[in-house]
Ligand SMILES: C=CC1=C(C)c2cc3[nH]c(cc4nc(cc5[nH]c(cc1n2)c(C)c5CCC(=O)O)C(CCC(=O)O)=C4C)c(C)c3C=C
């Protein structure tokens with residue numbers, strides 16, 4: 001597994017300052033820069049998928065219904081079927097060369113690029129790594145590694161542009177949960193979502209301009225991962241932050257109103273989720289004569305099963321079946337240098353006083 005050790009720090013930084021038989025080794029102090037992504041299964045076989053989905057769907061931030069009702073349904077019904085169907089979808093997009101999911105491959109590339117920039121800026125005072133909320137590398141293992149390496153401070157950046165309970169909040173929950181087990185707890189700074197940042201919006205707009213060769217499309221569907229509508233009514237700001245992302249993107253592109261449609265995908269279960277549903281909306285567009293559309297997915301910092309298989313597979317098929325011809329999927333920002341620079345700037349603003357120029 002690749003982590004920050006791929007970007008070597010000077011040897012002196014690895015030598016403990018205390019190393020006596022009657023004293024534990026104490027490493028020179030560093031600041032950890034930890035980026036957190038959602039997680040992904042270790043494989044697409046039944047048991048890997050079951051382990052991953054069990055951890056994910058047992059999280060109360062993700063599914064908040066009463067445990068006495070939810071757990072029997074999850075263990076006896078959902079986890080007997082979904083590992084097969086989801087596993088088959090993961091198989092379609094799997095990175096067979098590295099034997100890992102695209103989300104993991106891309107998160108590694110983002111971390112490597114960010115580590116390079118951070119070491120150029122702060123030298124060996126910082127250690128850069130990534131962790132996953134579900135699956136591997138776990139938040140627990142990476143925090144342990146950072147603490148062992150001497151990190152007394154950690155800047156924690158969940159890789160979600162918009163805040164949501166099932167993503168940003170649960171990443172923070174997990175970080176603080178693993179901190180409960182640390183004897184010498186590092187100080188923590190958690191980073192707020194970056195939806196309002198002009199550099200992020202510009203990076204997104206530039207990716208649209210590049211993909212469309214500067215042309216203004218008749219329709220750009222901005223499809224965000226969905227969540228139960230109930231979560232919005234309980235006060236989760238995700239829905240509003242998605243609407244805001246679409247508005248800021250339109251303003252940055254200088255487009256008139258009416259070109260970008262905001263929709264929500266990945267409905268799970270029978271409850272009502274945020275609307276409009278992407279799959280229905282694109283079919284409706286095709287029926288109305290919008291047979292040439294572009295689609296972007298600004299809730300994801302990295303391409304993953306939800307974009308590569310759901311948007312560019314299932315949703316594209318629904319569009320074509322309804323009479324659509326051209327369906328252009330615009331990739332996530334992934335390891336686009338502009339995206340990594342946004343991460344670096346976000347870190348710079350949050351690391352204040354904890355690291356000095358190298
Ligand atoms: C069942 C409830 C779910 C909620 C609520 C939810 C919110 C949510 N998720 C993301 C981002 C991602 N989700 C991904 C996969 C995924 N999501 C759910 C369920 C909920 N998500 C499931 C069951 C799965 C697994 C795949 C499947 O079985 O369909 C991923 C991709 C992971 C990968 O390996 O590629 C991401 C990323 C957001 C942003 C969000 C709410 C704001």
Ligand SMILES: [Fe+2]
Nearest residue numbers: 225226266306
């Ligand atoms: Fe999800």
Ligand SMILES: [Fe+2]
Nearest residue numbers: 239240241243
């Ligand atoms: Fe809203």
